[in-house]
């Protein structure tokens with residue numbers, strides 16, 4: 355699969371979601387194609403930010419949105435490597451803008467059928483879920499002839515040493531899974547890809563349609 359999987363899937367799902375938003379006006383901003391990908395650098399072809407640059411770039415984009423009159427922003431994330439950085443940066447965004455900001459993975463609001471595909475994929479990479487969606491959307495970017503090689507990954511060391519279970523450290527994905535696939539994508543197919551795309555788009559739209567999406571807990575209490 356190409357290195358642009360997260361960008362492609364996230365953008366397509368965001369666009370499909372906006373078609374399903376009722377009432378609220380939603381604008382999809384251009385996708386930020388680069389993020390926190392140090393753990394993928396050993397594969398080649400990858401670009402990465404470090405935290406100060408990622409922070410500066412997102413703050414500039416958010417402040418631009420604010421100056422253009424927007425008040426509410428959902429940052430839809432397509433790449434697991436961005437998650438800890440976004441989590442850490444939310445207080446900065448709150449302090450330095452007046453925007454109401456919510457961060458979510460593009461599959462964050464999905465139900466059981468997608469969750470079951472993701473559960474198998476916890477912490478994993480380029481597995482059946484993503485490969486199927488790519489085969490459905492952009493089959494020309496997936497080398498079908500190599501699909502039978504699309505599996506791999508070593509057990510994390512905490513499986514061998516339970517005392518390490520609650521610790522963490524940085525690791526190159528290449529050492530974790532030399533094929534780049536951490537998990538198993540061999541059963542991926544275009545047919546399996548359409549349902550999760552639709553469900554991700556639908557659930558994202560439902561989240562955006564939700565009347566209470568921008569209320570904080572005190573406001574929600576008074577709305578009861």
Ligand SMILES: [Zn+2]
Nearest residue numbers: 360432433434
């Ligand atoms: Zn990714």
